[in-house]
């Protein structure tokens with residue numbers, strides 16, 4: 188039940204009873220201990236150790252040392268009153284000897300780490316949500332083709348079954364993939380993410396094999412952990428054409444196809460969007476889609492995870508002036524936007540985060556309502572939402588981050604608007620619990636509600652953590 192009580196100065200927006208309040212992290216971004224516990228390299232180890240790929244030459248070797256400090260970190264979560272924690276499992280900890288020939292032996296130390304983390308969470312009254320893949324593909328599989336190979340999808344299904352069998356007695360929700368858009372296009376087309384390839388045909392093949400991997404993992408989790416629920420997390424874009432001209436509308440439709448429909452359509456409806464297939468026909472014939480694949484991919488989902496950070500403004504590029512590429516995904520020569528030569532992402536004015544991402548919470552409401560319309564009745568969770576700002580610990584030992592507090596307040600209000608309009612949203616995970624390794628940006632971008640001093644590993648609650656704790660305690664956001 189949702190109630191809205193307006194007063195002169197503030198409104199109290201209450202969330203449904205039982206709403207999950209969480210924070211999210213990802214293995215490579217927080218764990219560190221890259222060479223411990225029997226772990227072997229992932230594509231992010233290789234990529235981050237390649238000169239020039241990461242700002243400041245940062246790597247995830249140590250990160251937040253969460254691998255050793257997870258007990259303290261869970262205690263922090265408990266102090267904030269979090270009711271859920273979304274973390275990811277690092278595949279190269281679970282089957283470190285995997286090659287295209289097979290998974291190889293399961294590494295008991297890897298499973299033991301995640302099992303202990305799950306136990307610690309449960310003892311603290313925090314519900315674990317497990318992401319099976321947050322971008323750290325075992326390097327040996329990349330060497331055999333990575334996500335351009337069907338074999339990677341098959342092996343991912345087998346790996347998912349192992350994790351679900353080990354944790355499924357205690358973990359109620361498994362998220363197969365985090366943001367396959369990033370894995371495919373940033374990893375294989377623009378190359379700003381691992382494995383750093385710039386090959387459009389490879390990226391589209393990766394799109395399909397990631398979708399297939401999701402389908403195979405869904406079936407695997409159902410077999411190994413019948414009581415658990417299965418989700419997929421997508422970074423859906425709120426695509427806004429600059430004008431209502433037909434050319435801008437066409438630009439928006441193509442970007443929508445590549446970012447939203449190429450994932451939503453197969454998963455929800457069992458087909459690829461015809462316009463995307465046609466628009467990319469000069470890049471690939473999509474012959475990697477085999478008979479039966481779409482049936483596997485459209486296996487019913489229990490939850491759709493939505494990550495939302497920033498709107499996606501587009502316009503038709505007239506070629507009369509230099510192209511603007513303010514899509515928020517790095518200023519690269521290779522574009523992640525396949526077959527979008529005449530589309531540009533105009534530079535935005537107005538408030539931005541430290542990533543340069545425009546702040547507009549309307550998109551949060553819009554993407555949630557879109558899912559509610561396209562998949563009536565499907566439960567939705569906001570699996571990531573948050574902002575980077577250049578925080579510092581003040582002389583008083585506190586971290587004042589008013590911009591993040593406002594960002595969270597506005598985006599929570601936007602989630603509430605979607606709920607009030609009937610979208611079945613059951614939870615919200617702030618990105619992130621801790622400042623961490625922000626991929627190609629390294630440690631320079633701070634997304635945490637908890638500040639991390641990377642020299643000492645000291646954690647300091649930011650004011651946004653205190654704000655979030657208050658929201659959780661009241662199950663209400665005040666705007």
Ligand code: FCB
Pocket residue numbers: 213216365366369422494571618625626634
């Ligand atoms: C998302 C990623 C997450 C983090 C945030 C800022 O795309 O899933 O790991 O990098 O962006």
